[in-house]
Amino acid sequence: MRKTIRLLQKLVPELLQQLEKRYRILRTIQYNQPIGRRILAVKLELGERVVRSEVEFLKDQHLIEINSSGMNVTAEGEEIIDSLKNFIHQAKGLFEVEKQLKEVLRIENVVIVPGDLEEDPSVMFELGKVAAHFIINNIKDKDVLALTGGSTLKSVVDNMPSNSFYKGITVLPARGGIGRDLEYEANTLTATLARKMNAAYRLLHIPDSIKDEKVIHSIMNESSIRDVVEELHNVNVLICGIGRADKMAQRRDLSPEMRTYLDEKGAVGEAFGSYFDEKGNAVYTIPTVGIKGQDVSKIDKLIAVAGGKEKAKAIIASLSNKPNAVLITDEGTAKEILYIL
Incomplete structure (x- = not known):
């Protein structure tokens, strides 16, 4: 895995940055669910436009669900978070x-x-x-x-x-x-x-x-x-x-x-x-x-x-x-x- 990560960091560093950002968004929703988009943007210190775009992506991938009370991580999203922990740990050294x-x-x-x-x-x-x-x-x-x-x-x-x-x-x-x-x-x-x-x-x-x-x-x-x-x-x-x-x-x-x-x-x-x-x-x-x-x-x-x-x-x-x-x-x-x- 280490060799793969090093190759990714050299060839497509933006891929790992995007992965880490979406992992952080998912994790923040998980810890604060249900949470609204505006509060999520404040917690992440990201612009609302960026958060809106990322939230729509995660929703389309069935990793979060949105209802009147706010956003929640789905069972599939929970599984993704757990699966990525070791990879993120490795990627960040x-x-x-x-x-x-x-x-x-x-x-x-x-x-x-x-x-x-x-x-x-x-x-x-x-x-x-x-x-x-x-x-x-x-x-x-x-x-x-x-x-x-x-x-x-x-x-x-x-x-x-x-x-x-x-x-x-x-x-x-x-x-x-x-x-x-x-x-x-x-x-x-x-x-x-x-x-x-x-x-x-x-x-x-x-x-x-x-x-x-x-x-x-x-x-x-x-x-x-x-x-x-x-x-x-x-x-x-x-x-x-x-x-x-x-x-x-x-x-x-x-x-x-x-x-x-x-x-x-x-x-x-x-x-x-x-x-x-x-x-x-x-x-x-x-x-x-x-x-x-x-x-x-x-x-x-x-x-x-x-x-x-x-x-x-x-x-x-x-x-x-x-x-x-x-x-x-x-x-x-x-x-x-x-x-x-």
Whole structure:
């Protein structure tokens, strides 16, 4: 296939450009259906005349249908999208980028989703879908999974199919909650994922914002909290997001003094309660109940799902030199990481 793609790129490069454009249009309709033509043009950042022409072509090929509520992808269109994924990956050279990124970060594996999340928000849906598929194919009976919170992890859980493929699975929140945006909290995502997987689960009913270690020690005397924390020692698959240090410090309501401290220490990324500088050193770890940065190396598999070029430095800082880590990200972010490194 690689040789064929190289020949096409040399002889008819416009063919591959047209293929990629129509694939992107189909995928955008799929993620937003039913969708009107004007909104589709805005999402794709294409002129309405171009979109009208392409939509008519896709309709004539029976790949989409149009009704009063908008456009929807047909069953044949869904099949085309699935069939083209590997070809698009190959045509854009993403297998090579995955290999390069794996080597420079020194991690177990990298999975790249075509597209740029900052330019096309619908890529978040594909990021969640690919991550959900990866998780389903890389867990086994009796695994103990732990999840952090966040909008990216919500996309993963939303795209997880309802199934009971595995037996004896347990799902746990990796930490407590921030106290806002309940739908993104680790407890909420844990319960939703467990129901979809027909798995057992426990929740951690404790704010993640408690910074007094004496208070944390006192809370640990509660059997319901202590039991969950004990179970977290058995986690062998951790699924997490990665955030920019400055944004996560703001979300967690860290004091102005602490934010200044993080700036002075050069913190650029946050994951699993630790703030990392550009060299991957943990410059600060939040006192918390749950999985901490120092626990991560003891876990069999760390699956980090993160996208957006603004997070490139945060990803490098949080994941570099973690041989148990898998990164699932978008094409734009992957290339930005390689550019930085």
